[in-house]
Amino acid sequence: MVTNVIPLGTASALPTEDRHLSSVAIERKGRVLLFDCGEGTQYRLLHADLSRVRVDAIFITHLHGDHCYGLPGLLSTLGLQQRRAPVTLVLPPGGRAMLTATPGADPEGFPFPLRVREVGVDLSHTVVYETEEAVVTARPLAHRGFAMGFRFEEHERPGRFDPERARALGVPEGPAFGRLQEGTPVATPDGTTVEPAQVLGPPRPGTAVAYVTDTRPCDGGRALAADADLLYHDATFADDHQERARKTGHSTARQAATVAHDAGAAGLLLGHLSARYSDPAPLVREAREVFPGAEVAKELHRYKLDPRDKEPESSAG
Ligand SMILES: [Zn+2]
Ligand SMILES: [Zn+2]
Numbered sequence: 632m633v634t635n636v637i638p639l640g641t642a643s644a645l646p647t648e649d650r651h652l653s654s655v656a657i658e659r660k661g662r663v664l665l666f667d668c669g670e671g672t673q674y675r676l677l678h679a680d681l682s683r684v685r686v687d688a689i690f691i692t693h694l695h696g697d698h699c700y701g702l703p704g705l706l707s708t709l710g711l712q713q714r715r716a717p718v719t720l721v722l723p724p725g726g727r728a729m730l731t732a733t734p735g736a737d738p739e740g741f742p743f744p745l746r747v748r749e750v751g752v753d754l755s756h757t758v759v760y761e762t763e764e765a766v767v768t769a770r771p772l773a774h775r776g777f778a779m780g781f782r783f784e785e786h787e788r789p790g791r792f793d794p795e796r797a798r799a800l801g802v803p804e805g806p807a808f809g810r811l812q813e814g815t816p817v818a819t820p821d822g823t824t825v826e827p828a829q830v831l832g833p834p835r836p837g838t839a840v841a842y843v844t845d846t847r848p849c850d851g852g853r854a855l856a857a858d859a860d861l862l863y864h865d866a867t868f869a870d871d872h873q874e875r876a877r878k879t880g881h882s883t884a885r886q887a888a889t890v891a892h893d894a895g896a897a898g899l900l901l902g903h904l905s906a907r908y909s910d911p912a913p914l915v916r917e918a919r920e921v922f923p924g925a926e927v928a929k930e931l932h933r934y935k936l937d938p939r940d941k942e943p944e945s946s947a948g
């Protein structure tokens with residue numbers, strides 16, 4: 632199943648003509664999960680041709696305005712559209728109070744169920760959202776005050792079925808093949824039992840995407856990015872502003888690349904870029920010295936991730 636990652640806003644606190652405030656959408660089977668909701672995010676959904684009514688859940692990393700000021704506007708638009716389907720809203724500590732204090736944005740006051748999940752300041756590693764097909768987990772980051780990062784991950788799929796091996800074990804072709812693929816043991820005509828593990832390859836991992844901003848390089852970010860297909864990481868500054876990055880709780884592009892490298896991520900998008908880099912070439916150059924596949928996150932581009940791309944050619948036995 633293809634998962635699209637669509638950066639909607641890749642600026643840090645100061646938006647520019649080309650870069651908008653923080654938000655990244657993950658689109659899968661036409662449904663949308665939104666990570667951060669900076670001011671203007673509802674327009675960026677339109678520009679990305681993503682339907683607002685398909686937003687199932689919104690995850691906010693922290694309460695700095697560049698990550699959450701778009702939330703009341705988006706929610707009230709969903710209300711005006713007579714939405715009835717629930718929306719899950721994952722918030723940092725204080726998030727509910729912020730909404731309650733905003734006129735018209737009380738979580739209880741929308742015409743659709745708003746399922747608010749506010750994490751505690753003692754957050755360690757928690758599942759914050761789960762469907763039959765995927766899970767989102769959160770971990771704390773190292774910013775100024777509380778911030779958390781997220782990891783979206785499809786559930787593992789059963790291993791690949793090996794029909795030749797099944798035949799060799801005496802399983803008759805037909806419904807018995809299907810039962811084995813679903814994970815049910817099957818009895819052969821001669822009375823032996825064939826277990827699914829005998830005819831299925833190793834479980835196949837689903838797509839994993841990590842959203843890690845705003846933060847210094849940290850253990851939480853590395854854990855979220857472990858073996859991810861794609862990491863979106865804070866790369867606010869270039870090397871020349873390393874000290875400023877440390878002081879403000881951000882990362883340099885090189886540090887983002889080091890996190891991606893250490894975590895074994897397959898791809899890296901540099902995000903949350905300072906407005907001073909109208910030309911992001913130095914960020915890319917520095918990041919690629921550590922992680923050759925690094926690129927600047929391109930707003931509205933659909934980064935397609937397909938778990939089939941990472942499967943070995945030969946079917947397992
Ligand atoms: Zn920020
Ligand atoms: Zn921040």
